[in-house]
Amino acid sequence: MITRRDFLKKSVTGIAALSLPLAAFEIIDPKKLMASEAADKAKVRWVFLVDTYQCVGCGLCVKACKLENEIPYESNVTRTWVERYVITNDGKFHADSPKGARDGFLTTKIDLGEGKTEDIRKEDIAKAFFVPKLCNQCENPPCVQVCPVGATYQTTDGVVLVDRTWCIGCGYCIMGCPYGVRFFHPVYHTAEKCNFCYHRITKGLKTACVEACPFGARRIGNIKDPDDPVTKIIMTQRVGILKEEYGTKPQVFYLGLDKEVR
Amino acid sequence: MLAHGEIWTIKELFVYPNEFIYWSVQIVMYPFMTGLVAGAFVLSSLYHVFGIKQLKDMARFALVFSFALLFVAPLPITLHLQYPFRAVNVLMTSHFTSAIAAFGIVFNTYFAIVASELWFLYRKRFVDISRELGKKQDKTLVEKIRYLLFTTLTLGAYDISEEALHRDEKAVKVLAGIGIPVACFLHGYAGFIFGSVKANALWMTPLMPVIFIMSAIVSGIALCMLTYIITMEIKKFLATRRNASRGVFRSKEEIIGVEVSVIKMTAKYLLFFLVFAISLELLDLIFRGYTAVKSWDVLRSVIYGRDFIDIFVLQYGIGNLVPLILFLIPGLTIRRAVLGVILVLFGVFMMRWNVVIGGQAFSLTFAGYMHYHMPIIPHDWNTFKEGLGGVLSIAIMPFILFWVIAKIFPVFAETPNELRS
Numbered sequence: 253m254i255t256r257r258d259f260l261k262k263s264v265t266g267i268a269a270l271s272l273p274l275a276a277f278e279i280i281d282p283k284k285l286m287a288s289e290a291a292d293k294a295k296v297r298w299v300f301l302v303d304t305y306q307c308v309g310c311g312l313c314v315k316a317c318k319l320e321n322e323i324p325y326e327s328n329v330t331r332t333w334v335e336r337y338v339i340t341n342d343g344k345f346h347a348d349s350p351k352g353a354r355d356g357f358l359t360t361k362i363d364l365g366e367g368k369t370e371d372i373r374k375e376d377i378a379k380a381f382f383v384p385k386l387c388n389q390c391e392n393p394p395c396v397q398v399c400p401v402g403a404t405y406q407t408t409d410g411v412v413l414v415d416r417t418w419c420i421g422c423g424y425c426i427m428g429c430p431y432g433v434r435f436f437h438p439v440y441h442t443a444e445k446c447n448f449c450y451h452r453i454t455k456g457l458k459t460a461c462v463e464a465c466p467f468g469a470r471r472i473g474n475i476k477d478p479d480d481p482v483t484k485i486i487m488t489q490r491v492g493i494l495k496e497e498y499g500t501k502p503q504v505f506y507l508g509l510d511k512e513v514r
Numbered sequence: 515m516l517a518h519g520e521i522w523t524i525k526e527l528f529v530y531p532n533e534f535i536y537w538s539v540q541i542v543m544y545p546f547m548t549g550l551v552a553g554a555f556v557l558s559s560l561y562h563v564f565g566i567k568q569l570k571d572m573a574r575f576a577l578v579f580s581f582a583l584l585f586v587a588p589l590p591i592t593l594h595l596q597y598p599f600r601a602v603n604v605l606m607t608s609h610f611t612s613a614i615a616a617f618g619i620v621f622n623t624y625f626a627i628v629a630s631e632l633w634f635l636y637r638k639r640f641v642d643i644s645r646e647l648g649k650k651q652d653k654t655l656v657e658k659i660r661y662l663l664f665t666t667l668t669l670g671a672y673d674i675s676e677e678a679l680h681r682d683e684k685a686v687k688v689l690a691g692i693g694i695p696v697a698c699f700l701h702g703y704a705g706f707i708f709g710s711v712k713a714n715a716l717w718m719t720p721l722m723p724v725i726f727i728m729s730a731i732v733s734g735i736a737l738c739m740l741t742y743i744i745t746m747e748i749k750k751f752l753a754t755r756r757n758a759s760r761g762v763f764r765s766k767e768e769i770i771g772v773e774v775s776v777i778k779m780t781a782k783y784l785l786f787f788l789v790f791a792i793s794l795e796l797l798d799l800i801f802r803g804y805t806a807v808k809s810w811d812v813l814r815s816v817i818y819g820r821d822f823i824d825i826f827v828l829q830y831g832i833g834n835l836v837p838l839i840l841f842l843i844p845g846l847t848i849r850r851a852v853l854g855v856i857l858v859l860f861g862v863f864m865m866r867w868n869v870v871i872g873g874q875a876f877s878l879t880f881a882g883y884m885h886y887h888m889p890i891i892p893h894d895w896n897t898f899k900e901g902l903g904g905v906l907s908i909a910i911m912p913f914i915l916f917w918v919i920a921k922i923f924p925v926f927a928e929t930p931n932e933l934r935s
Contacts, residue, residue: 400614421596430713432530436518514879
């Protein structure tokens with residue numbers, strides 16, 4: 253007969269074994285080891301180049317993105333958007349992005365939220381420009397770091413993806429992103445973000461926003477390919493990145509970035 | 515089609531399109547509830563570990579109450595999830611770079627400690643009841659259920675010799691000792707969840723876990739005092755009634771005497787932790803103002819402008835300063851203590867509110883603001899669970915659970931015999 257001491261001992265061992273999460277076994281997964289080696293050799297790292305001098309704020313990129321990626325057209329969330337910045341002669345900064353600029357900027361008035369607008373006289377404007385935004389596919393993504401279930405992850409070619417079947421919808425990744433690119437999908441209710449149209453770029457196509465931009469303000473490229481025109485620009489010209497103080501190492505590069513850009 | 519959070523968020527000036535108040539009132543409740551758990555446990559450990567005899571009556575009470583709160587603590591965070599039924603994924607594929615991933619482990623460890631401490635504390639009672647009912651012939655249905663329940667709870671350990679009981683006591687002491695750091699960890703960890711979000715200028719500070727622990731202990735002690743007073747008042751009421759009918763071992767006067775001395779003693783510990791909590795919070799505020807990094811302009815406009823009433827009037831004023839004065843005035847009465855602890859609980863709740871909601875009151879652009887309007891009248895499941903209805907459900911639950919659990923683990927001496935021991 254089993255003694256109580258033995259029973260307790262065996263129970264404790266059993267519980268300890270059961271409570272060991274499956275994730276713990278991943279450390280020694282040989283497949284993963286091989287994959288990480290392959291990643292080093294991988295010759296692809298997707299990056300994005302935005303030329304703010306070319307952007308006119310038409311919003312065709314936002315439209316195209318919403319349709320391509322099935323983000324409900326009327327919802328006030330979007331994977332990519334365009335911001336308008338107006339700096340007046342008194343040094344004041346004004347910015348807006350009504351509906352993410354899905355319909356472009358229909359008026360010269362600055363949207364202040366709550367239905368209020370601010371009219372700025374033309375002669376008061378010192379400088380004004382548009383800045384398209386999208387996921388920065390950070391090299392050190394805080395969203396991936398904070399996901400408690402590993403439902404968001406970085407591919408070997410640098411893009412951060414979300415697994416809709418595994419996301420629990422805690423919103424920690426949304427809070428963790430300094431760029432505000434994440435949101436809950438209004439239909440799937442899981443974390444959602446720009447993924448450089450991963451379904452397209454992995455098949456040799458360009459992203460929907462790049463295709464839609466009539467002015468060449470948006471370009472996608474492979475930073476590991478020295479002959480890629482995007483790589484050449486990033487390597488030879490003065491490019492900026494957004495919010496580098498967070499240490500996220502963003503991979504969307506900007507030409508003509510202003511100090512006022514948030 | 516409304517995006518999540520859109521219904522209770524009002525945006526002002528320049529805010530990124532996808533920004534809404536994603537962490538709403540349930541995330542305020544989450545640290546508030548875990549704080550109460552941790553605080554109640556620490557209070558009970560003051561007696562078991564440090565042998566503060568005056569807290570004996572409170573210790574058992576606090577431990578059982580902490581157990582009741584423990585069941586409620588994970589509910590707010592689960593209710594907040596878009597997919598509550600996927601919560602188990604956190605245990606299945608824990609992604610340990612995330613602070614939330616460890617929640618299951620930390621929580622279960624703590625649960626195991628509290629449960630086993632309770633078991634050692636009440637083992638003799640289980641054995642007594644099980645034996646007594648075992649001997650009885652012709653058991654009624656209720657007695658049969660009770661017999662089954664208490665026999666199961668003995669876990670087959672029927673040895674209640676002097677020696678065995680002494681070992682139990684030792685085990686309680688050890689568990690209470692291990693429990694203190696684990697309780698602090700459980701709650702400090704809740705602080706870490708916020709403090710480690712580098713994208714949020716208000717949250718990111720290494721002080722956050724410590725601030726959370728201190729305010730947790732404050733709120734836990736306050737709630738224990740409040741519930742203790744309520745329970746004693748009921749006892750008093752019953753005692754006056756029972757005195758007349760069947761001879762009772764504790765007179766009304768006796769109960770009042772015990773109550774006042776316990777409350778006075780506990781209030782001292784409350785004061786100590788309250789002062790510590792306020793100092794840390796003020797240190798954080800002063801430090802932010804003094805260093806004035808990039809985010810300070812927008813933070814200042816939120817702290818001293820938009821949220822001034824919430825922070826300085828409701829939290830620091832009514833929630834901290836007033837109770838501090840109430841407890842410092844000599845000759846503490848029960849009535850004053852009740853007012854004091856209710857205000858303290860309110861203050862700690864406002865602190866959680868000002869961290870969670872206040873942290874989302876400004877945009878990541880540092881050039882815009884968001885206002886949270888808590889849904890009061892729900893019109894769907896979402897506005898219920900992340901609105902007033904959800905908050906009240908969570909707030910009431912521990913008391914109902916305590917009432918049930920206290921039937922198995924009675925918190926007050928039941929017989930004159932127990933009273934003497």
